[in-house]
Amino acid sequence: MSAPTRETIIATADRLFYERGFEATSFANIAEKVGISRGNFYYHFKTKDEILEAVILRRLAFTQDMLAQWQAEGKTPVDRIRLFIHILVRNQTKIMQHGCPVGTLCSELSKQQHPALAHATRLFTLFRLWLSGQFTELGLTERADSLAMHLLMRSQGVATLAQSFQDEAFVHEEVRLMDNWLNDLIDVKG
Amino acid sequence: MSAPTRETIIATADRLFYERGFEATSFANIAEKVGISRGNFYYHFKTKDEILEAVILRRLAFTQDMLAQWQAEGKTPVDRIRLFIHILVRNQTKIMQHGCPVGTLCSELSKQQHPALAHATRLFTLFRLWLSGQFTELGLTERADSLAMHLLMRSQGVATLAQSFQDEAFVHEEVRLMDNWLNDLIDVKG
DNA sequence: TAGTAATTAGGACAATTGACCTAATCGGTA
DNA sequence: TACCGATTAGGTCAATTGTCCTAATTACTA
Numbered sequence: 001m002s003a004p005t006r007e008t009i010i011a012t013a014d015r016l017f018y019e020r021g022f023e024a025t026s027f028a029n030i031a032e033k034v035g036i037s038r039g040n041f042y043y044h045f046k047t048k049d050e051i052l053e054a055v056i057l058r059r060l061a062f063t064q065d066m067l068a069q070w071q072a073e074g075k076t077p078v079d080r081i082r083l084f085i086h087i088l089v090r091n092q093t094k095i096m097q098h099g100c101p102v103g104t105l106c107s108e109l110s111k112q113q114h115p116a117l118a119h120a121t122r123l124f125t126l127f128r129l130w131l132s133g134q135f136t137e138l139g140l141t142e143r144a145d146s147l148a149m150h151l152l153m154r155s156q157g158v159a160t161l162a163q164s165f166q167d168e169a170f171v172h173e174e175v176r177l178m179d180n181w182l183n184d185l186i187d188v189k190g
Numbered sequence: 191m192s193a194p195t196r197e198t199i200i201a202t203a204d205r206l207f208y209e210r211g212f213e214a215t216s217f218a219n220i221a222e223k224v225g226i227s228r229g230n231f232y233y234h235f236k237t238k239d240e241i242l243e244a245v246i247l248r249r250l251a252f253t254q255d256m257l258a259q260w261q262a263e264g265k266t267p268v269d270r271i272r273l274f275i276h277i278l279v280r281n282q283t284k285i286m287q288h289g290c291p292v293g294t295l296c297s298e299l300s301k302q303q304h305p306a307l308a309h310a311t312r313l314f315t316l317f318r319l320w321l322s323g324q325f326t327e328l329g330l331t332e333r334a335d336s337l338a339m340h341l342l343m344r345s346q347g348v349a350t351l352a353q354s355f356q357d358e359a360f361v362h363e364e365v366r367l368m369d370n371w372l373n374d375l376i377d378v379k380g
Numbered sequence: 381t382a383g384t385a386a387t388t389a390g391g392a393c394a395a396t397t398g399a400c401c402t403a404a405t406c407g408g409t410a
Numbered sequence: 411t412a413c414c415g416a417t418t419a420g421g422t423c424a425a426t427t428g429t430c431c432t433a434a435t436t437a438c439t440a
Binding site for chain 4: 396
Binding site for chain 2: 019020021023024097098099103104106107108110111112117120121124146149150152153154155156157158160161163164165170173174177
């Protein structure tokens with residue numbers, strides 16, 4: 001199996017699924033962007049679900065790498081949680097254009113009642129468990145999972161409204177509120 | 191023009207767009223559900239964008255009616271804001287199945303760079319202005335719009351995660367937190 | 381060099397899409 | 411009754427979809 005070609009296909013599909021959505025992206029679209037024939041494409045992936053599966057696996061791997069990097073980069077749990085919060089600012093342009101890669105994919109798969117929804121939700125779970133670990137480390141063991149879900153919820157809400165309203169100031173304001181929320185959380189604790 | 195047929199088509203399209211998404215719903219799907227021929231359908235709506243426009247207008251009208259009813263039903267601004275918060279519980283089943291009707295539509299139209307996105311966003315704006323009015327009435331004039339966006343953001347986030355995780359308890363917990371948030375807001379003020 | 385497996389290209393397939401057309405039928409009016 | 415516009419049904423159109431097949435080409439090995 002030719003790793004480069006296959007990897008290029010997955011990377012391109014990943015980008016197109018994010019920018020246009022899964023259903024709206026066709027085999028022809030991907031093949032064209034990659035610069036190969038549809039026949040060649042079919043040699044690597046028999047069905048559309050198969051390429052979707054590969055894209056999700058790729059995203060899972062990339063997400064795990066990113067979380068591992070945050071784990072090394074942030075000196076304290078609070079620093080690390082802030083790294084999560086600030087993806088909204090770092091990826092602001094893309095989020096305002098296409099929303100959150102995880103949220104929009106899950107939403108689409110859910111509507112289509114697609115069996116891969118469970119796999120896609122695993123992406124959320126990665127963040128959930130990682131965030132929950134940070135809160136546990138802060139001594140908020142019992143509330144850790146709820147707090148993780150709460151932060152996930154807020155980032156999803158910001159992404160959705162940012163995509164609709166195209167309002168840059170709103171994103172910054174909500175990120176500021178999340179920072180304050182985090183500060184209050186450790187103030188009360190300490 | 192036959193109002194009943196046309197209205198039935200719009201209502202059916204509205205439901206299908208919500209359940210399956212706009213792109214994933216075809217003329218044939220709608221016509222079949224309504225029980226008319228595709229030719230008849232085309233008599234009422236020339237293009238797919240035309241039926242989308244009609245659906246958005248219908249939703250705008252229904253939303254305005256709902257907000258007017260809340261305005262009459264809630265005795266205080268706080269009561270009215272709570273009516274908004276608790277749609278998450280009242281429509282929980284549908285939200286867990288298909289997400290928020292407004293958020294998922296805007297998200298899809300944004301990905302397709304569909305010109306009707308601006309119209310769909312008007313749905314958000316209706317809620318935004320109405321909520322902002324309630325906060326203003328509470329004396330929080332300067333922060334009113336930010337607070338409105340904040341509540342919209344939270345309801346969107348809850349809807350997205352509820353759709354992905356299918357977690358009923360999470361929805362109730364976040365609604366409780368929103369209630370507390372509202373209480374704190376008026377405590378600080380008073 | 382010869383041969384074999386991996387890879388690629390190009391086309392074909394049935395099904396479905398949005399769009400369009402024409403003929404039939406309906407309802408109310410003159 | 412005769413007429414006419416409003417409504418409906420059914421069929422057609424080119425384009426695109428996911429899927430599949432076969433032949434050519436490449437890369438590697440004996």
